[in-house]
Amino acid sequence: MSFSDYQYEIYLNGLAGQQPPYSTSFAELERVARERLEPGPYWYVAGSAGIGATQRANREAFDRRRIVPRMLRDVSVRDLGVELFGRRYPAPLLLAPIGVQSIVHPDGEMATARAAASLGVPMVLSTAASHTIEEVAEAGGPRWFQLYWPHDDEVTLSLLQRAAGSGYDTLVVTLDTWTLAWRPRDLDLAYLPFLRGTGLAIPFSDPVFRSRLERPVEEDLNGAIIQWAPMFNGRSHTWERLSLLRDNWDGPIVLKGVQHPDDALRAADAGMDGVVVSNHGGRQVDGATASLDALPAIAAAVGDRLTVLFDSGVRTGSDVVKALALGARAVLLGRPYVWGLAVGGEDGVRHVLRSLLAELDLTLGLAGHDGPAGLDPSALEAS
Amino acid sequence: MSFSDYQYEIYLNGLAGQQPPYSTSFAELERVARERLEPGPYWYVAGSAGIGATQRANREAFDRRRIVPRMLRDVSVRDLGVELFGRRYPAPLLLAPIGVQSIVHPDGEMATARAAASLGVPMVLSTAASHTIEEVAEAGGPRWFQLYWPHDDEVTLSLLQRAAGSGYDTLVVTLDTWTLAWRPRDLDLAYLPFLRGTGLAIPFSDPVFRSRLERPVEEDLNGAIIQWAPMFNGRSHTWERLSLLRDNWDGPIVLKGVQHPDDALRAADAGMDGVVVSNHGGRQVDGATASLDALPAIAAAVGDRLTVLFDSGVRTGSDVVKALALGARAVLLGRPYVWGLAVGGEDGVRHVLRSLLAELDLTLGLAGHDGPAGLDPSALEAS
Amino acid sequence: MSFSDYQYEIYLNGLAGQQPPYSTSFAELERVARERLEPGPYWYVAGSAGIGATQRANREAFDRRRIVPRMLRDVSVRDLGVELFGRRYPAPLLLAPIGVQSIVHPDGEMATARAAASLGVPMVLSTAASHTIEEVAEAGGPRWFQLYWPHDDEVTLSLLQRAAGSGYDTLVVTLDTWTLAWRPRDLDLAYLPFLRGTGLAIPFSDPVFRSRLERPVEEDLNGAIIQWAPMFNGRSHTWERLSLLRDNWDGPIVLKGVQHPDDALRAADAGMDGVVVSNHGGRQVDGATASLDALPAIAAAVGDRLTVLFDSGVRTGSDVVKALALGARAVLLGRPYVWGLAVGGEDGVRHVLRSLLAELDLTLGLAGHDGPAGLDPSALEAS
């Protein structure tokens, strides 16, 4: 079975008079999700920092780059698999860490995790999930853990221990969101799920965090939120403090949100294993450089010292091809799978993943490549 | 008679109170076609791979390039004729191979062939046509045969033999569609005409293909489709295998879908006679380079070794001028003539061709050229 | 009195509760004209060749260039006057030759001529006018004559003689319209005013032209049109034949439609006095270079050998400043004054001219210049 079989499946269902339950256009999927969701949840996901300049820049950067397909190559059989940190994955694709998924669907991260597991695609579980580290682990499948790094080292170590204990093998440390950005859509709706306790399943289930509280979460939600807020929001960490993580996590560590080659080099110096070139989908620094524009220089700077992953703006199979050609080893998909979740729960997420993987498989082949390994800048038009 | 006479004809009819039955704006023609067609057929023609980035890029590439008209030249008499592979054609224009034309008009390729024949413009008959090689040949007129290259050499040879026997003198081998791309519009509608048997007239009428079937097509359509699908879709050919075609086709062979100079050079090495620089109108690799952007380097690379044709995005007479100036010897027109077919059958196709040729004739003259031969990059603004 | 007094006049009328009868936004003026006119006349003026690419390019070229205003200069008193061919004009502005003006207002060119005369702005009378050379001369004011150059030398000489005799002192020879371009809007409406006899006042009143007819125009309109069409449309002239004009016109001759430096140089060699860098407002070669983009190289090439005028896309006072800074000595205004004519006859044209001149006066001063003479490329942002 190959990823592109999903194409046949859809057309064959068409023979039986059946159209796909969800659109294969992610823009259309978002439209439907928007109709079904309240403005708060919709905009929490769809929105961006400021006036959305970086969110648009992310897409324009993809649009500016162009693939040059090659013909008559032996690419009938393709293997999309990649090795990341010594482990083989079926495709150069991960699910980006997105929190509070229960605001768009009651099953939240559980549905996402099950969809990802059914395809063998690794999910990066957010610290801001609606379900606990342990619950999500039950879905099986490859799993990474994303850390919003608390300003309480014992809580940090407890989270790492729980993640490792539940089989999350890679740690993704988000650097770009130590404080929440200015997001006019959320502000106008005064909608911040965390202040209602949503997205706090992980700290609230944490024994060390709970030991910080005067009264149990269940009895005093506001007190717990008041404890949580300054621990997770408003203060930055520094390079020196990465040793805490390095010393307490055996698996690979990836820094997410890197946009400058010097920061990537510093990550290597600090013993990190990888970076995610990302601007958080335009949700943090409005006016920031497009993530794809930042990628080539970072990839060139770090060479083999780090595994470079990419995130921010991926919407199509050709986007994946472009990011890989510019130096990413794999990409993280964000908002589109949340629209899948919103319209179809686990099924909807699977549909989005299968669609993207099918498109990637076909695009890769039609461009003359039998897998990610063959991609380098020569796959694109010289810019 | 010159091609631009169509202009007078229209204005003179206006004197008699008669407006042209079809718009001379192809965008308007498409709008009318869209109103008349079901979404399936409309989008099958209008749609593109992925999010349409390459379809848009094709147009932007034309828009970026600009003609510099020259004055007071002796261009009152113009000859648009070109020689391609030793044969003279009235204009540097061919009808691109487009399959399943019966989905937009009951007369399908027959109407197109008759319109083309009436003007002496060569039609490139698609392997995926709704009518057989032999039927379409009856329309007379210059004809080329486009090959979707099956993975059954005996079927391949049978198709070549039939085409040659019916007077198709040039073989166009499409390289970029050995597997169908991810096309969200078609997928959302689950509309693939082939699975209903449309567009299979040529294989279904082929004795070798029929010999592969357990039961006749007429008795077991699904069985025939199941035989057809893997033979024509899902596997790539390779450069080495071009010898099969070269050894079994006496006339010129043109490879369609070339986008890289190295592939064009390899085509020359393989004894091919020409290439069509094309991205299949944005229908295959979304995010691929604009076809016009790929043209100059390919033309420069092959020099006189190959005849370079062009396809993808041609909508106006000035587009033709630009493509010729950048190195194409002739261009293939695609979707616009299908809109003509949809709204007016044979008459509609002829209207589209006459409109484009009139505009080309006038534009060429007004830019200071008396025919295609005078065009080179100096006809355009330096970029 | 200075041109910018029109600003005070409008605001002072506002005090008395009176808004200007016509908009000072030419886009708005066009909108109103469109409401009032039949589609035929509206589109004949508003439309362009092909898909309008060059019409858009003309505007984009202005938009790309930017003025750098200079401060604290002594520019309270400004003189917009320019000398062209030894004659002083009040501003670097002429009315572009536009034919068949009676299709938008019954007074046609008479209204335009009177408005121009009232401001001392030269009008370039079109060979395709709705009124005769002699009638329009009665409006007084500086006047130039535009020649659509017939393929009948005796008619040509008769037209020159009439123009000179009626006080038209400069001859503008349009090179870019020896045959009418492909204009989809007009074609779809099958609207060509000439075929109904409109815009033929000048040839029809010409004794030599009349001598070519078997029966008088008044008795056989169609016969006259049939005589007229091939004389004025469909055949190009050549450089060599310019001597006919040079030998038979004592005043300055300006070639209109030049877009390439080599053509401008050849004009100088042929004894011409000036060129109008123009693409006929995007009405002839669709896909042609923006007129403003062609200007700097032409101005640089000809230096002092020719007077360079500019036309195509001028809509604002800042456009005039930009064209002058890039080498034009004066500009021709086109469509906007026709919208003025459509909505207000002579008054409407005067409003448009006064508006543009007021804006030019203010813009020039605010940019730090006391007249056209101070403008060179340093007035603009380096590109």
Next chain:
Amino acid sequence: MSFSDYQYEIYLNGLAGQQPPYSTSFAELERVARERLEPGPYWYVAGSAGIGATQRANREAFDRRRIVPRMLRDVSVRDLGVELFGRRYPAPLLLAPIGVQSIVHPDGEMATARAAASLGVPMVLSTAASHTIEEVAEAGGPRWFQLYWPHDDEVTLSLLQRAAGSGYDTLVVTLDTWTLAWRPRDLDLAYLPFLRGTGLAIPFSDPVFRSRLERPVEEDLNGAIIQWAPMFNGRSHTWERLSLLRDNWDGPIVLKGVQHPDDALRAADAGMDGVVVSNHGGRQVDGATASLDALPAIAAAVGDRLTVLFDSGVRTGSDVVKALALGARAVLLGRPYVWGLAVGGEDGVRHVLRSLLAELDLTLGLAGHDGPAGLDPSALEAS
């Protein structure tokens, strides 16, 4: 307390079911203001010179530049304060001088001044204010005085004396508006507030100006306006005359409207202390260079000789970051606070300022900077 606390405040109000009374999107704020205002006042503020090319260019110039955020820096504690001319201000932000504010809200400049004072942000009071120098001073808070420089030296000196006497410590001399530009929206509505006496509180309260009148303002408004108009509009000053201001103002003098490095150098030579790189928000020279595009060369040219401020197009916190990175020491905010005033008076202005400062604080921190001092071109993507 830090500026970003406004973010928490809004979200916490959300917990109590309360959305912010005004949108945090300034585009939305403008939409609401437009609904509430008559066209005259709305367009007087929103409109621009000519066709708005420069107003759009201002925004595009911001959009083209991109911040490169840096990670893991110690930026938890940020100080947005800047020193300008020896005085410390809480943020690199001032309120641009905008006149006739009473046309959008009855409290006019008083509301603005109070809002600014409550935050310690300096307001630059316009000569064209609806309230007097002395009245506005009562709001307290840091205040600068903007001079529309009259052509009557005694009036000028009286204005300077009054401003100094009322505690305005910096003089901002607007150079770019010695005559009003061509503004089609205002012209079409024939709306100029000054001709109705609005925005003339400062001259009308001036003893020297009053001494010029035959009859008191209160008895003969038109007579006063007629006296005012030529004194303030229609004539330019020159570099030489700056000595009058320099000799009669003890505090710093800043020239506003500078767009060329040579003009900035000349300002330094004339003993000025600073410049505001500005195109008056696109209200004066349509087609002028984007203010942000003019900034880097001016900053480079003057080095430490002048304090460079920036104005025109600032809408977001990231805009402020970009302007500072390109050489501005502080920026002036214009239209957005007027929309705040229109929809909420003093409260509305405060909301706009707090929103912008919160966004600036967050953006600065998330980009890796702990204050304005750290910003230089390396904070942006190399262009």
